[in-house]
Amino acid sequence: MIPLTPHLLPLTPYTRCILDGRIIVITSGKGGVGKTTATASIGAALAMEGKRVVVIDMDIGLRNLDVVMGLENRIIYNVVDAVKGKCKIKQAAIKDRRIENLYLIPASQSDNKNVLSPEEMVGFREIISKEFDYVLMDCPAGIERGFENSVAAADEAIVICAPEVSSVRDADRVIGLLYARSITPKLVVNRIVPEMVERGDMLNHSDVVDVLSIELIGLVPMDDQVVVCTNTGMPLVLQKKSLAGEAFRRIALRINGMADLPIEVPQSQSRFWKKLGTRLGLGK
Amino acid sequence: MFNDFLKKVMGSNKSDSREVAKKRLKFALIYDKLEVSDDILNALHRDIVEVISRYFEIDHDAFKLDIRRSDDFSALIVNTPILSAKHKDPRHSDL
Ligand SMILES: Nc1ncnc2c1ncn2[C@@H]1O[C@H](COP(=O)(O)OP(=O)(O)O)[C@@H](O)[C@H]1O
Ligand SMILES: [Mg+2]
Numbered sequence: 001m002i003p004l005t006p007h008l009l010p011l012t013p014y015t016r017c018i019l020d021g022r023i024i025v026i027t028s029g030k031g032g033v034g035k036t037t038a039t040a041s042i043g044a045a046l047a048m049e050g051k052r053v054v055v056i057d058m059d060i061g062l063r064n065l066d067v068v069m070g071l072e073n074r075i076i077y078n079v080v081d082a083v084k085g086k087c088k089i090k091q092a093a094i095k096d097r098r099i100e101n102l103y104l105i106p107a108s109q110s111d112n113k114n115v116l117s118p119e120e121m122v123g124f125r126e127i128i129s130k131e132f133d134y135v136l137m138d139c140p141a142g143i144e145r146g147f148e149n150s151v152a153a154a155d156e157a158i159v160i161c162a163p164e165v166s167s168v169r170d171a172d173r174v175i176g177l178l179y180a181r182s183i184t185p186k187l188v189v190n191r192i193v194p195e196m197v198e199r200g201d202m203l204n205h206s207d208v209v210d211v212l213s214i215e216l217i218g219l220v221p222m223d224d225q226v227v228v229c230t231n232t233g234m235p236l237v238l239q240k241k242s243l244a245g246e247a248f249r250r251i252a253l254r255i256n257g258m259a260d261l262p263i264e265v266p267q268s269q270s271r272f273w274k275k276l277g278t279r280l281g282l283g284k
Numbered sequence: 285m286f287n288d289f290l291k292k293v294m295g296s297n298k299s300d301s302r303e304v305a306k307k308r309l310k311f312a313l314i315y316d317k318l319e320v321s322d323d324i325l326n327a328l329h330r331d332i333v334e335v336i337s338r339y340f341e342i343d344h345d346a347f348k349l350d351i352r353r354s355d356d357f358s359a360l361i362v363n364t365p366i367l368s369a370k371h372k373d374p375r376h377s378d379l
Binding site: 164165168169172173197200201202203204207210211 | 300301302309313
């Protein structure tokens with residue numbers, strides 16, 4: 001058997017092999033904006049594209065990604081065990097039975113955030129990126145140790161932001177911290193309510209992009225199906241009729257190389273029918 | 285300035301809380317970035333005292349460093365009583 005010795009390698013980004021998987025942290029600063037939903041959905045959609053994907057719950061002590069994905073009954077090992085080498089990655093990674101090539105490494109529920117360190121995460125990154133095409137890290141809220149750990153392991157970042165003052169402000173702060181670590185983050189605006197945007201009662205996506213000035217990779221509407229899927233543990237991206245699911249699928253395609261795929265702006269039903277009417281030549 | 289703006293927006297009958305949100309957000313981010321951490325202020329305090337001390341005898345305890353903000357600008361305010369001038373040419377000092 002060949003022993004694993006990645007800890008002995010110099011750990012600069014440049015030592016990483018081209019064949020290594022991409023490690024992407026999903027973060028936001030503020031809680032409740034959709035990091036966990038986005039991690040589960042983008043992860044599932046990437047796996048549906050035929051990639052080997054692992055999603056990792058970095059919210060130590062407050063795990064949630066497992067229930068969102070409906071895999072809570074199958075947990076044996078967790079990310080702390082995997083990082084500390086108490087189990088093999090194969091043992092910690094729970095295989096999703098509905099979507100091929102999708103795996104979850106859950107957070108540990110009994111430890112506290114300080115049980116892991118950024119140094120350990122850098123070591124872990126070298127191991128995990130050898131086994132998967134994509135590693136998505138679901139970052140906890142805040143900018144303390146849990147954030148540090150998630151970011152230490154990542155090469156790329158997606159910032160999730162809701163079109164609200166507090167969320168955008170926190171996103172701005174997190175973007176600054178990511179730049180300080182030489183990561184250029186990309187933006188997803190989630191929880192858009194088109195009716196409110198159209199009547200001028202919600203920041204629109206260009207307001208948000210304007211303020212944060214980073215590259216936008218997706219716009220996700222508020223969608224009841226998100227809650228319905230979380231109730232049942234079904235993957236949102238398998239719901240053909242879910243607008244949020246569709247938005248996350250498109251984000252995954254964009255991440256996975258289709259950089260030119262147009263970003264669709266969520267629209268209200270009334271606006272949608274009006275436009276369709278105009279296109280079909282019915283009225284003005 | 286900001287209040288005028290709020291009045292203008294609130295006064296119009298069209299609901300447009302989005303404009304208010306955007307404006308407030310921009311102000312908030314500007315203020316956030318002007319905020320200086322205690323560590324930086326302490327280091328600055330130390331450095332300024334060191335530089336001034338090359339030229340003047342100053343009262344270290346009375347030395348005050350402050351950041352004052354108003355609507356349009358921020359100012360760094362340094363206030364120190366001078367006890368006496370040092371007459372040695374600082375360029376030839378042994379610093
Ligand atoms: N696009 C959306 N439409 C409707 N509900 C959403 C959407 N995105 C997230 N939610 C809901 O918002 C809550 C917080 O989402 P979650 O993904 O847990 O956020 P975070 O991980 O950032 O704390 C959850 O109840 C989730 O179902
Ligand atoms: Mg979460």
